[in-house]
Amino acid sequence: MFKGIYSAASGMIAADRVQEILSHNLANAQTPGFKQDRAAVRSFPEMLLQRLEASPSSRAGRSQPGRGGRLETPIGTLHTGVYMQESIPRFGQGPLQETGRALDVAIVDQYLPPNPETGRRGHLFFAVQAGDGEIRYTRNGQFVLDQDGYLVTPEGYYVLDETLNPIYAGHDRLVITEDGRVLLDPQVAGGAPADVNPEPRLWLGYTEHPERLIREGHGLWRWPEGEGEEPFAEPQLAANVPFLTDPANPGGIPFALKQGFLEQSNVDVTQTMTQMLMQYRLYEANQKVLQTYDRNMELAANQIGKLY
Structure with a gap:
């Protein structure tokens, strides 16, 4: 052969x-x-080819100890x-496209500093609640409102705030600040359910190991079980990551949200x-x-x- x-x-x-x-x-x-x-x-792996041939001692009627009477002549590698x-997913920042929609939000995290201890530079994700009740992560900020006035993805998954609760918007008359605060229209906010956060902030998760995320459909990512032992491995609230805040500038963060923009594919x-x-x-x-x-x-x- x-x-x-x-x-x-x-x-x-x-x-x-x-x-x-x-x-x-x-x-x-x-x-x-x-x-x-x-x-x-x-x-x-490369394979080493050798030619087996009878040794002079075996041809003379004497077997060679340990070699079965044969010589191994190297031929080369195969x-x-x-x-x-x-x-391997590539998590580079995609270009931004202006849409003008109040419910479109883009994450700009290309200037995130590396972790001074590990040297790794992480990435940010939105958090949504999937149909099974578990948390999923996404970079797609193309949000819509469901029939109850909650902020959801086009597939109907709830967009979560910093307390991991759904965000009530009521109407698209809202302002999303660069640090993720969702400021509702006063008239709309007055008609919100009593148990919702009156001034929610979008949950932004930070992870230094985005390559561990498992891709699912509709632009969602799932974190595998048992993969959160290392610091900043599993996505966690970016506001709780010490080196992402500037001590000299309280409230200053090296990332921003852009309302009315969408992050396009990085393809x-x-x-x-x-x-x-x-x-x-x-x-x-x-x-x-x-x-x-x-x-x-x-x-x-x-x-x-x-x-x-």
């Missing part, structure tokens, strides 16, 4: 899976808050192909299409290698056998 078949086949499989990730990125190029995935392709190990359409074309060419090249092997095996089976 030609060993190169495995290398070519693994290359085709890896290119196909990378193409799926790029297609998913391209399909969400217009999705607010979407974070593109990057494919991590790794090579299989590459056995590649595989796509995982997809570079031109670059993604170029990468898709490269993966197509890679798949095609490996396919031609397999076709060459197929023709060689056909000759070996049909032509060489005619000599006997």
Whole structure:
């Protein structure tokens, strides 16, 4: 069997899976808050080829102790192909687009300082309450009002405040400040239910390990269970993170919310299409290698056998 078949086949499989990730990125190029995935392709371990042959002592009728009467002659290494190990989300800041809608909010966190102890720079997320009652995280600030006047996502998930309770807005006549306070119209605020916060503040979570988040549908992310042991690992209220506040400027924060703006996807359409074309060419090249092997095996089976 030609060993190169495995290398070519693994290359085709890896290119196909990378193409799926790029297609998913391209399909969400217009999705607010979407974070593109990057494919991590790794090579299989190299194999050392050796030729086994009879040793001079074994040919003379004497076996060589410990080697079974054989010599091992190194030939070289064999590459056995590649595989796509995982997809890694890229949490870079997406461009902002002005919409003018009072319920559209964008997070601007590109100037967050790194943690002076770990050197890691984190990211911020909104918190919403999913249908199962659990907390999910999102960068999509395209909010709407439900029939009861609460701030929700387009899928109907409640947007949460700093106390992890739904935010009552009542009407789109509201102001969202840069630090996340939701200031309602006085007439609307007067008709709010008695048990709601009269001046809520959007919950903004900070995490230094966004790569641990698990992507779900509708732009939501879920934090896996048992992953919160490290400091600032699981998303926590950004206002409680010490190095995100400036002691010399009480209330000063290195991030802001922009009302009337949406953070667009961070997918570079031109670059993604170029990468898709490269993966197509890679798949095609490996396919031609397999076709060459197929023709060689056909000759070996049909032509060489005619000599006997």
